[in-house]
Amino acid sequence: MSEISPTGNPQRWRGRYLDAAGLFVPGRLRQDAALRARAENVVNAALMAATAGPFYALVYWLLDLRKAAAEILACCLVMLLAPPVLRYSGSIVAARELFLCALFFNFSWLTWHLGGSDAPTASWLVTAPVVAMFLGGVASGVFWLVMSCLAAGAIWGLPALGLARPPAPTVDMQLLHLVCDLGLYVVLLVFVLLFELTKTEGFVKLQKALSTINELAIRDELTGSHNRRFLLGLVDREKERSDRNGRPFCLCLFDLDFFKRINDTYGHAAGDAVLRAFAGAVQGQIRATDAFGRYGGEEFLLMLPETPAPDATVLAERVRRVAAALCCRHEGMDIGMTVSVGVAEYRLGEAAAAAIARADQALYLAKSLGRNRVQCHDADQRQPVLARDAAPHGGSRPADARLAQGAQCDQLTGLLNRSLLRDRLRHAMDRARRNRRLVALLLLNINRFKEINDELGYEAGDALLSQAGATIRATLRDSDTVARWGGDEFVALLEDLAFESDAQLVAEKVLDRFGLPMRVGAHECCMTLAVGVALYPAADCDLDALLKRADIAMRDAKRLGENGVVVYTGDTAQPQSERLALKNGLREALTQGQFFLEYQPQFDLAEQRVMGVEALLRWQHPVYGRVAPSSFIALAEETGMIVPIGDWVLRTACRQHRAWREAGLPEIELAVNLSARQLKEPGLAGRVLAILVETGMSAHCLDLEITEGMLIDDLAANCALMNGLRGAGVLVSIDDFGTGYSSLNYLSELPVDILKMDALFVRRLGDGQAGRSFAIAELIVGMAHRLGLRVIAEAVELPEQLADLAAMGCDAAQGYLFARPLPPGEIAAMLARQADPAPQPEPSFD
Incomplete structure (x- = not known):
């Protein structure tokens, strides 16, 4: 097959033409998709007329109609002024009407001078209303239709009123009719094709942007593998298929060993290279039907459809060996890696989260046994054991089994011991924060166990403890963790709970199982329990605090009597900490003026000026000094203080904006962040x-910044709220765009004016226009502009990043490259320098 040369590629020439036409469209008009399309159509019409007009003038010249040829050229020159008028005035109406006036005059004059109603150009009078319809819509089309009808009537009626028409030219009129008719057909067709080209090109760019954003929604940008959210969706769908057809599937959870050490030793860029290298190595080992992605941090999840545990373990071992042999080269350094793997087979009817939790249990055992090994959660047992299909380091399986037993098990009950439980609990708390699901810790104490020991002996007591542990284990789900905490106490760890009440229901279920007597030799013993329950996530709570809370609740349960359950509520006083001091000091900070605002400038990249500022909350604590927002914003959310604090921020920022205006400074936009709690507050x-x-501030200057996730949490209510604010003139921004949901279905529904491109995308810029990061950011900008939205880039710190943003047409930017957050006085000085007509070097970004 022959190849089309680059110079003969229609797509290439179409792109060049559109790029050239776009030079006449001002930057302000490019921000609105509808305005940009109309502006481009005006340019198209003018360029087409300038191209076709001289050919028709030549035809008339050859037919010895010299005056008509000169008139056509003069009108073409006037039409050709439309793009410069558009470029320098920024007015689509002025450019359009200039073009249509010249077009209308041209064919009215020709018709009058070439024979009136019988003139070959009489039918050309229809071009003005047709073109006006494309360029200006119905109103403009109707106006010029009326004008064309009046012109046709005047050309026909004026001779009857005594106005002499110029004598008809002595040329072959039939030939002139043919030329004019053919020309009309061609011109109308070319007009329609040009307008269709503009529309199609816009849809093509939008489709590319949508496709890229869709890809971002399912891919991890760093490794190119599936991201966590999409991967979990695939696991859920595979679970449904497995439940229908009864075929097993397996999950393999990978964790790069000592990854923090790699980051600390070689830097985060090297850590990113290691993650990419590992992901690429795994993708080279798996089947097309398998699903692989980044689960979080240095953890990866592999789903193997229709694969039993033995086969999955073999594949996991192969991946482990490939990773161990992999050498990642970064900036002249060779970096090795190893990986620990946990394997679990899905059990019909269980939750997908339970299967992942069992793979996670196996992974933690693999790490506790020395890392760089594969561990399988045995399908026939409650706790993970060493995978039977692999002995990673060549050691004997019985020795490894004994090592596993000693590492994780209580010798008496066979349950997990205290040490491994803490590891499990720490990891469960991490998952709870990440997944926004509850974890419950149950501390179960056997009432009056000393009496049993004293009466029946210690051997009977040990037998009862063993039975008690087995009963608790049998009552709970396979994904739950049970451990002996010490003496007559057991701990149960329940993950992935939807409601706080679920934990109490499980505790009561355990108590019901202990209602039956237990037999020890010839004796029957009835045991009762006291159960303390603590929940996480919770305020001011770490691992040790959670254990302490469960112990407090258990002691309260013992005071209630037999078979009591108490859920920790926080009524018991806890030791004071810095976190608690900050939490308790929020109200005092608001009333005593410890809060203040700084403002970070936002720069218009096209006009190189400050176009707005973002208000940022700061806290000067009398004891702890300047407190980072990350340390107290979450506390304000927890306590509900974010609502009065948010009102104070908005009121203070609006007053400052009004003060700047009263000082004669230029009008700018003011961006203020809204929190999730504020959105849920009635009457916002x-x-x-x-x-x-x-405060007397203009509504059109206020920009409320809201993250994607907050808007989507209650889409209908938030859309109604935002529509109400926008109806009053307030602007709405999506903050941190691209790292939350980034769902195009949601984006098309959200009533917003501005997208703030997240720092994640900006930090990866600076390598020129050939990189993947540039392409992604450019598509976000293009998509936003097609949707009529402005784009502000956050955290711009390097000139190279700024150059890339300017090249892709980003509207505005903020970051340390321009200015850090500043007090009001310095913002006022910056605006005053900007208003000074004398040239100032500061606003220039070059």
Whole structure:
């Protein structure tokens, strides 16, 4: 097959033409998709007329119609002025009407001078309303239709009123009719094709942007593998298939050993290279039907459809060996790696999260046994054991089994021991924060166990402890963890709970099982329990605090009597800490003026000026000094203080904006962040508008920044809220765009004006326009512009990043490259210098 040369590629020439036409469209008009399309159509029409007009003038010249040829050329020159008028005035209406006036005059003059109603150009009078319809819509089309009808009537009726028409030219009129008719057909067709080209190109760019954003929604940008959310969706779908057809599937959870050490030794860039190298190595080992992705941090999850545990363990061992032999080269350094693997086979009817939890249990055992090994969660036992299909380091399986037993098991009950439980608990708490699901810790104490020991002896007591442990284990789910805490106490760890009440129901279920007597030799013993329950996530709670809370609740349960359950509520006083001091000091900080605002400038990249500022909350604590927002914003959310603090921020920022305006400084936009708690607070829109009235700030200058996730949590209610605010003139921004949901279905519904491109995308820029990161950011900008949204890039720190953003048409940016967050006085000085007509070097970004 012959290849089309680059110079003959229609797509290439179409792109060049559109790029050239786009030079006449001002940057302000490019921000709105509808305005940009109309502006491009005006340019298309003018360029087409400038191209076709001289050919028709030549035809008329050859037919000895010299005056008509000169008139056509003069009108073409006027039409050709439309793009410069558009470029320098920024007015689509002025450019369009200039073009249409010249077009209308051209064919009216020709018709009058070439024979009136019988003139070959009489039918050309239809071009003005047709073109006006494309360029300006219905109103413009109707206006020029009326004008064309009036012109046709005047050309026909004026001779009857005594106005002499110029004599008809002595040329072959039939030939002139043919030329004019053919020309009309061609011109109308070319007009339609040009307008269709503009529309199609816009849809093509939008489709590319949508495809890329869809890809971002399912891919981890660093490794190119599936991201966590999409991967978990695949696991859920495979679970449904497995439940229908009864075929097993397996999950393999990979963890790069000592990854933190790699980051600390070689740097985060090297750590990223190691993650990419490992992901690429795994993808080279798996089947097309397998699903592989990044689960979080240095953890990866592999789903193997229709694969039993033995086959999955063999594959996991092969991946482990490949990883061990892999050498990642980064900036002249060779970095080796090893990986620990946990394997679990899905059990019909269980939750997908339970299967992942069992793979996680196996992974933790593999790490506790020395790492760089594969561990399989045995399908016939409650706790993970060493995979039977692999002995990673060549050691004998019985020796490894004994090592596993000693590492994880209580010798009396066979349950996990205290040490491994803490590891499990720490990891469960991490998952709970990540997945926004509850973890419950149950501390179960056998009542009056000393009496049993004293009466029946220690051997009978040990037998009862063993039976008690087995009963608790049998009552809970396979994914739950049970351990002997010490003496007559057991701990149960319940993950992935939806409601706080679920933990109490499970505790009561355990108590019901202990209602039956237990036999020890010839004796029957009835045992009762006291159960303390502590839940996580919870305020001011780490691992040790969670254990302490469960112990407090258990002691309260013992005071209640036989078979009591108490859920920790926080009523018991806890030791004071810095976190608690900050939490308790929020109200005092608000009333005593410890809060203050700084403002980070936002720069318009096209006009190289400050176009807005973002208000940022700061806290100067009398004891702890300047407190980082990351340390107290979450506390304000927990306590509900974020609502009055948020109102204070908005009121203070609006007053400052009004003060800048009264000082004669230029009008700028003011961005203020809204929190999730504020969005849920009734009457938010009314309070915002009341503050605007109170402070005298213009609504169109206020920009409320909200993250994607917050908007989507209650989409219908939030859309109604945002529509109300936008109806009053307030702007709405999506903050941190690209790292939350980034769902195009949601994006098309959200009533917003601005996208703030997250720092994640900006930090990866700076390598020029050939990189993948540039392409992704450019598509986000293009998509936003097609949707009529502006784009502000966050955290711009390098000139190379700024150059890339300017090249892709990003509207504005903020970051340390321009200015750090500044006090109000320095912002005022910056705006004053900007308003000074004398040239100032500061706003320039070159």
